[in-house]
Amino acid sequence: MSxxxxxxxxxxxxxxxxxxxxxxxxxxxxxxxxxxxxxxxxGHEFISESKTFTQSIFLVERICGICSTSHPxxxxxxxxxxDNIEIPLRxxxxxxxxxxxxRIHSHLLWIGLAGHFIGYDTLWxxxxxxxxxxxxxxxxxxxxRNHYGMMRVGGVARDVDxxxxxxxxxxxxxxxxxxxxxxxxxxxxxxxxxxxxxxGILTHQAAVDLCAVGPTARASGIAIDVRKDxxxxxxxxxEFNMIVQKNGDVYDKLVVRVLETLExxxxxxxxxxxxxxxxxxILNDVKEVSEGExxxxxxxxxxxxxxxxxxxxxxxxxxxxxxxxxxxxxxxYVASCKGIPVADAxxxxxxxxxxxxxxxxxxxxxDANRNPVAVDLLKLSREKTEQVRREIHD
Amino acid sequence: xxxxxxFKERMDGKISHLIDKKRRFYFNVESENLREVAEYLxxxxxxxxxxxxxxxxxxGIEILYHFSLxxxxxxxxxxxxxxxKEHPKVPSITSIIGGAVWIEREMFDLWGIExxxxxxxxxxxxxxxxxxxxQPMRFGRTE
Numbered sequence: 001m002s003x004x005x006x007x008x009x010x011x012x013x014x015x016x017x018x019x020x021x022x023x024x025x026x027x028x029x030x031x032x033x034x035x036x037x038x039x040x041x042x043g044h045e046f047i048s049e050s051k052t053f054t055q056s057i058f059l060v061e062r063i064c065g066i067c068s069t070s071h072p073x074x075x076x077x078x079x080x081x082x083d084n085i086e087i088p089l090r091x092x093x094x095x096x097x098x099x100x101x102x103r104i105h106s107h108l109l110w111i112g113l114a115g116h117f118i119g120y121d122t123l124w125x126x127x128x129x130x131x132x133x134x135x136x137x138x139x140x141x142x143x144x145r146n147h148y149g150m151m152r153v154g155g156v157a158r159d160v161d162x163x164x165x166x167x168x169x170x171x172x173x174x175x176x177x178x179x180x181x182x183x184x185x186x187x188x189x190x191x192x193x194x195x196x197x198x199x200g201i202l203t204h205q206a207a208v209d210l211c212a213v214g215p216t217a218r219a220s221g222i223a224i225d226v227r228k229d230x231x232x233x234x235x236x237x238x239e240f241n242m243i244v245q246k247n248g249d250v251y252d253k254l255v256v257r258v259l260e261t262l263e264x265x266x267x268x269x270x271x272x273x274x275x276x277x278x279x280x281x282i283l284n285d286v287k288e289v290s291e292g293e294x295x296x297x298x299x300x301x302x303x304x305x306x307x308x309x310x311x312x313x314x315x316x317x318x319x320x321x322x323x324x325x326x327x328x329x330x331x332x333y334v335a336s337c338k339g340i341p342v343a344d345a346x347x348x349x350x351x352x353x354x355x356x357x358x359x360x361x362x363x364x365x366x367d368a369n370r371n372p373v374a375v376d377l378l379k380l381s382r383e384k385t386e387q388v389r390r391e392i393h394d
Numbered sequence: 395x396x397x398x399x400x401f402k403e404r405m406d407g408k409i410s411h412l413i414d415k416k417r418r419f420y421f422n423v424e425s426e427n428l429r430e431v432a433e434y435l436x437x438x439x440x441x442x443x444x445x446x447x448x449x450x451x452x453x454g455i456e457i458l459y460h461f462s463l464x465x466x467x468x469x470x471x472x473x474x475x476x477x478x479k480e481h482p483k484v485p486s487i488t489s490i491i492g493g494a495v496w497i498e499r500e501m502f503d504l505w506g507i508e509x510x511x512x513x514x515x516x517x518x519x520x521x522x523x524x525x526x527x528x529q530p531m532r533f534g535r536t537e
Binding site: 036037038039041046081084206208209210211212213224226229230231293294295297304306308310318319321323327328331 | 415416417418420442443444445447449458460462464465466467468469471491492493494495496517518519520521522523530531
């Protein structure tokens with residue numbers, strides 16, 4: 001067996017974030033993968049210890065640009081957990097509304113990228129086109145398309161104007177219809193099914209052992225979802241289904257996300273209807289936080305976001321631990337990438353929706369004559385889809 | 395809660411300083427009993443290791459593990475206190491839980507805690523740091 005190493009990353013002009021993978025390949029088969037993180041030093045946990053709890057909300061909101069309300073939600077849950085602080089009913093619906101809108105736009109972003117990686121640019125353009133109304137809804141509700149600044153310990157910072165609710169429901173109907181169309185197209189397309197079925201399988205046992213979370217775990221048959229298991233905000237007041245699949249392949253991860261998006265539109269609609277009738281304050285005035293410790297968790301689009309706060313009774317934490325879902329999902333590559341062809345590596349790496357921009361990764365290799373050899377994973381992936389398409393249509 | 399009662403009974407004498415809050419159960423465990431506690435939580439109760447938090451305190455270095463019993467929305471948090479700040483060392487739980495590999499490497503990296511039995515005890519975050527950072531979260535903090 002002759003094993004060659006394909007380095008992927010860590011820096012590329014197209015990447016928003018840095019990450020490094022080393023694929024060990026025998027011929028065209030990936031036999032092992034090594035992962036290295038630590039190319040960005042952002043120091044959020046350290047900086048947070050010098051900020052007040054309210055200031056930290058704005059800090060953690062900037063951990064992630066895609067799920068920028070998941071971290072603030074987990075943080076306020078952690079602070080509220082110290083003293084079992086209750087929040088007003090209206091604020092609970094608003095928090096859930098924001099969280100679910102974020103899930104829709106994040107999943108649509110991933111569906112688009114997944115389509116692009118395998119050469120389905122129409123799916124990519126559809127998904128991103130219909131993500132746009134969601135961002136506009138955010139702008140109407142919060143004033144921002146991203147980094148909404150809505151969460152506060154004890155409630156939310158801004159109320160939802162009842163005047164805009166009919167327009168929000170109207171926009172949601174359009175997104176809902178389009179999502180049904182995308183779901184149908186994705187599920188019924190024979191090429192897509194052939195291309196993604198049984199690719200990059202993460203078995204149930206591997207997912208349990210590696211402690212995977214979110215859609216990555218649910219696609220492998222693990223029925224966990226913080227919204228159901230430890231419901232906060234309005235999740236125990238709305239109806240929705242947890243989407244669980246069995247095979248753990250890329251196709252199941254796609255199905256989980258597509259169906260979850262439809263569940264999220266269901267939740268958003270229920271919240272908006274409730275906000276028409278539920279009146280009252282949106283923020284409880286929290287004067288002090290006691291000495292103690294609290295755990296906050298929230299089901300982000302990628303899985304459970306975890307925050308731990310240790311308080312000494314002042315308005316700042318003495319320890320603030322943050323664990324994003326990608327931190328536990330990325331190590332599942334060691335199980336899902338082994339034995340797959342190199343052409344499937346890109347979509348398998350992307351299937352956990354890792355929190356970095358895993359777009360085109362052109363890697364430079366040196367051949368026996370010291371000449372640079374370009375290996376384009378995106379090109380390989382798209383060529384394989386084309387090959388599958390030809391086989392099916394011929 | 396039934397699982398907590400079972401756990402207390404099974405680990406009688408091995409856990410102390412119990413704090414039972416709503417859906418959060420914190421307790422102390424000696425490092426020699428850590429693997430047994432982790433194995434029971436992971437394999438018998440079916441908990442998932444969410445992560446672990448290291449803290450430097452006046453009395454030593456604390457490691458607080460966070461095990462999530464998802465079916466009940468309950469967190470079990472064993473706390474190990476290492477009084478030897480110069481050479482902090484605890485047993486690794488990676489042979490029981492594959493998902494502990496990165497977080498143990500991170501705690502080794504940022505706090506200098508050595509995990510006995512870890513398959514790859516090297517830096518996770520500062521491996522390629524140009525300034526060769528050493529244990530950046532250790533700065534002799536006081537309470």
